[in-house]
Amino acid sequence: MIKTIQKSTWIYIAVAFMLVLLPFFKDERWFLFLMIQVFTFGIFAMSYDLLLGYTGIVSFGHAMFFGLGAYSIGITLNFLESTFMNLFLGILLALVLGGIVAFFAGILTLRLKSHYYAMLTLALASLFLVLAEKWRSVTRGSDGFTFRIPELPGPLQDHRNLVVYMFCLVSMVLIFFGLRRLTESPLGKILVAIRENEGRVESLGFRIMPYKVIISVVSGVVASFAGVLYAISIRFVGTNVFGIDVTLDALLMTIIGGVGTLVGPIIGAGIIEFAHHYLSDLSDVHWIFERWIILFGIVYILAVIFFPAGIVGTLWHKLAKRKHKKQEMKQKTSDKLAS
Amino acid sequence: MESIIETKDLTISFGGHIAVNQVSVSIPRNLFTSVIGPNGAGKTTFFNLLSGQLNPTVGKVFFKGENITKKSTVERTRLGIGRSFQITNVFPNITVLENVRLAIQSREKVRFQMIRHFTYYKKFTEEALNILNTVLLSKRANALAANLSHGEKRKLEIAMLLALDPELLLLDEPTAGMSLEEVPAILEVIENIKKEGNRTIILIEHKMDMVLGLSDQIIVLYNGELLAQGNPEEIMDNETVQTAYIGGESK
Structure with a gap:
């Protein structure tokens, strides 16, 4: 078991290393920007996977954490001076706010089951959207606002995009390994058990509430951090960060990549961001590509019907089957030898 | 004899239907009690009331002298009441080993450890494998x-129950649906727990040979009511029981 974990860890580290080197081979602005979006949404989708894939909580309002993060950093840097101290303060504010809202959302998961909870989160996210639109003195309403990020020292300032790229990449890698450890901890095992059969978890002597609250807070804080990275990367915050399509993106990325796999959502984020980019480019060929979301709707339906486990999930199933077959063969031959 | 669990006028009704009606019983500690009765007699509902899955409309449950009527399933499990379910109730999309390990984790109170990897707890895995071996599921x-x-x-249900290592085991038809060859192994597991002498077992079972072979005491439920309580001989000789249940079914 430990052997396989080490093997996969090495693969992940190797991929991360390749991603570190990537901008030195391809440093076009649009490409770096696209990759930053992949990392940002990769983090966001991972946080969604914690709820959906590991604990079985369906939320339609995950964008509220993303938006809280984006607005926290944006407002802090807009109203205060653009220094590293304030950048840090903005990030802290985002994480704390995300955590507090997630705490209360987590408590509600206890009272409301599945789709009722999904509806409630949708309403909560809409509430934040309305707040962002109406509280014009702070948020500039639906126009949104740009803000400055602190200047980097010396020659780094000339490679600002590269620095943001590395910062997002390192954040994603660290968060990935952190969350993977969480899901493979004894607590992570209880979360999966809750997803599988809540009633049985209780009859084993575990209270459900603390687990739902804990995972809701972790997920909310991570999602909020993704919002921070998103805002930093585009240096603009608008009400779109609270939109339902942000949540739907996370859902789509998680499902296409593989629910309950953590690495799947990152791959899903990569596929969707790149597809978005290239499909939009094809709009000269045919107008349908401008409406790329229509195509994705179809892909989404097909994925749910034929690929319910997502890319990574399906791969894992296949590998597990092969391993199982090998073990069976081994068992059979040893049984034969014994007889 | 000292009782481990006791019920007083335990009653539950669903709408107009009274599933368990004023059942007052006392289960002696460290003995083997069986609950019998025809289908629909309220046996599983009675178990649900003991383990906290259901709350009674009227009546009380005492565990080791403490009134636990208002306590939740979680609290009752932590006090030492473990149960297996008649309708299999496992965690489907995780491995058999992980199912059992979760029960051990609960018993060992490893509830909020989120930093260490689960493989750190090697003993849990080893013990889970041992238990699976006992129930012939390794x-x-x-x-x-x-x-x-x-x-x-x-078998997995029983393995999970064994892993919890409760003082009071509630077994709801543990051998139902098993092939004939599989029953003796499970019977042996149950007999071994009984032999150890430091556990109380309450068993719901339809197989009368098994009930008579294992039980120190038998409780007969009929239409939600307590029809009789006594040792196997007394129950077999009890005319009401014969006409209402045993005689009625064999005819």
Whole structure:
């Protein structure tokens, strides 16, 4: 078991290393920007996977954490001076706010089951959207606002995009390994058990509430951090960060990549961001590509019907089957030898 | 004799239907009690009331002298009441081994450890494998619980119960759905717990030979009411029981 974990860890580290080197081979602005979006949404989708894939909580309002993060950093840097101290303060504010809202959302998961909870989160996210639109003195309403990020020292300032790229990449890698450890901890095992059969978890002597609250807070804080990275990367915050399509993106990325796999959502984020980019480019060929979301709707339906486990999930199933077959063969031959 | 669990006028009604009606029984500590009765007699509902899955409309439950009527399933499990379910109730999409390990984790109170890797707790895995061996399920340790046959799931239920190591075991038809060859192994597991002498077992079972062979005491439920309580001989000689249940069914 430990052997396989080490093997996969090495693969992940190797991929991360390749991603570190990537901008030195391809440093076009649009490409770096696209990759930053992949990392940002990769983090966001991972946080969604914690709820959906590991604990079985369906939320339609995950964008509220993303938006809280984006607005926290944006407002802090807009109203205060653009220094590293304030950048840090903005990030802290985002994480704390995300955590507090997630705490209360987590408590509600206890009272409301599945789709009722999904509806409630949708309403909560809409509430934040309305707040962002109406509280014009702070948020500039639906126009949104740009803000400055602190200047980097010396020659780094000339490679600002590269620095943001590395910062997002390192954040994603660290968060990935952190969350993977969480899901493979004894607590992570209880979360999966809750997803599988809540009633049985209780009859084993575990209270459900603390687990739902804990995972809701972790997920909310991570999602909020993704919002921070998103805002930093585009240096603009608008009400779109609270939109339902942000949540739907996370859902789509998680499902296409593989629910309950953590690495799947990152791959899903990569596929969707790149597809978005290239499909939009094809709009000269045919107008349908401008409406790329229509195509994705179809892909989404097909994925749910034929690929319910997502890319990574399906791969894992296949590998597990092969391993199982090998073990069976081994068992059979040893049984034969014994007889 | 000192009782481990006691009920007083335990009653539950669903709408107009009274599923368990004023049942007052006392279960002696460290003995083997069976609950029998025809289908629909309220046996499983009675178990649900003991383990906290259901709350009574009227009446009380005492565990080791403490009134636990208002306590939740979680609290009752932590006090030492463990149960297996009649309708298999496992975690389908995780492995058999992980199912059992979760029960051990609960018993060992490893509830909020989120930093260490689960493989750090090697003892849990080893113990889970041992328990699976006891219930003849070790070969399926790495299979998903969803892929088990019905009989195998029953064994897993028992394995999870054993892993919890409760003072009071509530077994709801542990051998139902098992093939004839599989029953003796499970029977042996149950007999071994009984032999150890430091556990109280309450068993719901339809197989009368098993009930008579194992029980120190038998409780007969009929239409939700307590029909009789006594040792196997007394129950077998009890005319009301014969006409209402045993005689009625065999005819």
